[in-house]
Amino acid sequence: MRALLQRVSEASVTVDGKTIGQCGTGLLILVCAMHGDTETEAERLAAKITKLRIFPDEAGKMNRSLSDISGGALVISQFTLAADTSRGNRPGFSTAAEPETGRRLYAYFAQQMSALGIATETGRFGADMKVSLINDGPVTIWMES
Numbered sequence: 001m002r003a004l005l006q007r008v009s010e011a012s013v014t015v016d017g018k019t020i021g022q023c024g025t026g027l028l029i030l031v032c033a034m035h036g037d038t039e040t041e042a043e044r045l046a047a048k049i050t051k052l053r054i055f056p057d058e059a060g061k062m063n064r065s066l067s068d069i070s071g072g073a074l075v076i077s078q079f080t081l082a083a084d085t086s087r088g089n090r091p092g093f094s095t096a097a098e099p100e101t102g103r104r105l106y107a108y109f110a111q112q113m114s115a116l117g118i119a120t121e122t123g124r125f126g127a128d129m130k131v132s133l134i135n136d137g138p139v140t141i142w143m144e145s
Contacts, residue, residue: 001109002082065067082094
């Protein structure tokens with residue numbers, strides 16, 4: 001799985017003009033299941049993200065995790081993270097998981113975040129979503145399981 005983490009002071013997602021998910025201080029997580037991924041990759045990625053020390057401590061150093069700060073997560077499905085831009089001007093997405101596998105692993109990843117004690121909200125798989133955020137830092141980190 002691939003994920004793009006953005007440390008946020010707030011984030012929200014709307015579909016058809018209605019807010020369906022949001023979080024305050026925490027992470028906006030764009031996530032993509034790749035061909036061959038299983039629940040194991042989702043579990044590992046969720047565990048790593050919850051422990052990743054990217055939030056400031058009292059001295060302003062990145063030394064606290066999402067769990068440490070009791071932060072929230074807004075998880076958005078983002079198959080375009082699988083983009084192959086190595087040839088031509090049109091990205092290819094053949095390395096992304098098939099839609100049903102992607103949907104299942106996206107939901108499972110969000111469930112794992114919740115199971116690890118993170119207040120987690122989601123977007124809607126396959127929907128035309130509008131995502132708003134205030135990137136804190138900015139801090140943006142790319143991860144793969």
